Amino acid sequence: MTLSLPSTETARLLDQLGQANLRFQQTYPGDKPDRQPVHTVYGGANLFKADTCVKMGDIALNNLRTYAPNFVELARVLRLEGHEHLPTSIADIEALTARLDALSPAERKGETAWLAYSVYNKIVQKLQREPVEDFRVDFEDGFGNRPDAEEDETAVRAAKEVAKGMQQGTLSPFIGIRIKPFTEDLKQRGVRTLDIFLSTLLGETGGKLPANFVVMLPKVTIPEQMTTMVRLFELLEKANGLAPGTLRMETMVEATQIIMDDEGRNPLMRIIRASEGRCVAAHFGTYDYTASCGITARYQTMAHPVCDFAHHMTKVALGGTGIFLSDGATNVMPIGPHRGDNLTFAQLRENQESVHNAWRQAFHHTTHSLINGLYQGWDLNPAQLPMRYAATYAFFLSSYDEAVHRLRTFVERAAISTLTGDIFDDAATGQGLLNFFLKALNCGAISEEEIEATGLTRDEINTRSFYRILEGRRGR
Structure with missing residues (x-):
């Protein structure tokens, strides 16, 4: 066998290529195998309690059983695969349910009703066991601009509730806070809330944070906002005896400038790099982003084409980096317009139609996100939880x-x-x-x-x- 390439020169070239390949692999290590929550629930900091997630599960389960008392009803509302072949009478539904209950999981897979039955029962089990996967104690849009004294008090109270939840084991597996953005007019308020909350929480817990704790920095538009957060994290870690690198953050994609900057470039990778390895996720803000695109309120939905454009720009910019991506929220709540115990038949019917319409919209939004490779989204109300899991389970099982x-x-x-x-x-x-x-x-x-x-x-x-x-x- 005859070779023409000089071995020494070839080895040198391949070594140089190897260094470049390794640098590429460090930048793009691929998707992380770590657990990613399927959603983040954003709730006003003023309303947060240690048992908030438990109560949300109870509300969600009651909502599901009120408007879909069995798997057949849910299948029909969402038009799940095989729904047209399911029985209609209560007696036949109960008989089918009893028969499926008696089968093993493997035996059920041969049944037409398998998908609908499995999705419904998994939703119920999830809401009983772990209704909320990720919760963000919100000091931004979900809290609003309030007097400084009130936000200070809320930060202390919320931190104590988180500490109580840690002790009682009632927190979600992932949890964090969303502070106000580091814009020129709100940066002082955001930093003060962050300091008060963390100092209070660590004081209550003896220096311990909840598992998977993260700080959400919203409305990021320039790398310097991320760099400032990193420096603040370093000061907070030193002041509270935390190991360097303990505090982690997320950013939000909710302005056109984070998709394309003043030089016509996508700045997302520079923004992530500015976090110096502390940023773990980027969440999409549907309504801020559509507003920044000039979309009027009536058409500000997750289904708008400008959202898909932003998603794909984000995925292209951050694909392979290991940064978790989250879609936004459906703003139509599955809550009937009529309240009370003595509603008329017409009012009950209107409630049902309203809830079912909201369910279908949320189901389609979440399914669209999943199809496009976004495995996480926002929820804003406990009544949205059943459809988050319905869409997620139907996606994976099908x-x-x-x-x-x-x-x-x-x-x-x-x-x-x-x-x-x-x-x-x-x-x-x-x-x-x-x-x-x-x-x-x-x-x-x-x-x-x-x-x-x-x-x-x-x-x-x-x-x-x-x-x-x-x-x-x-x-x-």
Whole structure:
């Protein structure tokens, strides 16, 4: 065999290329296998209590059972797959439910009603077990501009409620606060609230933060706002005895200037870099963004084309960085217009139609987000929670069989590829497939047993890393 390339020069060139490849991989490590909440509930700081999330679950479950007392009703409202074949009489619905209850999960999958039955029951279980995945104690839009003394008092009270929730185990798995933006007119107020809240909370807990605690900085338009937050975090960590790097943040995409700056460039990567590794997510603000585009209030919805443009610009700018992306909120609340215990039949019917229409809108918005690769969104009211989970579970369950086949095939192919040492490319692609199941597992759509159908063991699944899975198999 004859080679023409000089080995020394070739090695030098490949070493240079290797350094560039590694720099690229550091910038774009790929999607994180960490748990991402399917939503963030934003609630006014003045209303927050230690048991807020528990109460929201009760309200959400009551809303679901009032307007969809069984899985057939929900399937019809949302037009879930197979809904046209479901029974109509109460007696037949009860008989079908009893029969499905008696079947094993594997046996149910052969039934026409499987998807609708599974979605409904998983919603009920979720609302009873973990109704809220992520909560943001809101000092911005959900609180408004109030006298400084009132915001100071609210920051102290909310911090004490968070500390109480930590002690009682009633907080959501992810939690944080949203302060006012670092605009010229509100920066002093935002910093003061941040300081009061954190100092009070850490004083109440002996220097401990809740798990997955984050600070949301809204209306970011320039990197300097992120840099300032980093420097403030460093001062707060030092003053309160926290390890460097403990405090983390999120940013918001809610102005046209964060999509395209004055030089015609997308500044999102520069804004994320300005956080010096502390920013973990970027949340979309539907109504601020559409307003900044000149869209009138009537048409400011998640379905507006300008929102899709912003989403795709954000995904292009931050794809592969590991930054979690969140869509915005549906502003139509599934709450009937009539209240009270002695409503007429017409009023009850109007309530039902109003709630069902709001359910369909929220379901379609969330499904649209999921199809476009946005696995998180906002919720603003407990009555929205059932549809958040309905759309999420329907999305994952309806794609489950196809995803199992794809990952199982990939695992088998990767097992052969590892023998030749081709591990990086396989791990990068496989992680994307694995993340589908991890997201479905995290939100309760599927169980670990259902992931094992892909050919992965439970121990391999728990690594949450396809790279480690391939390394382990190559080692065997």
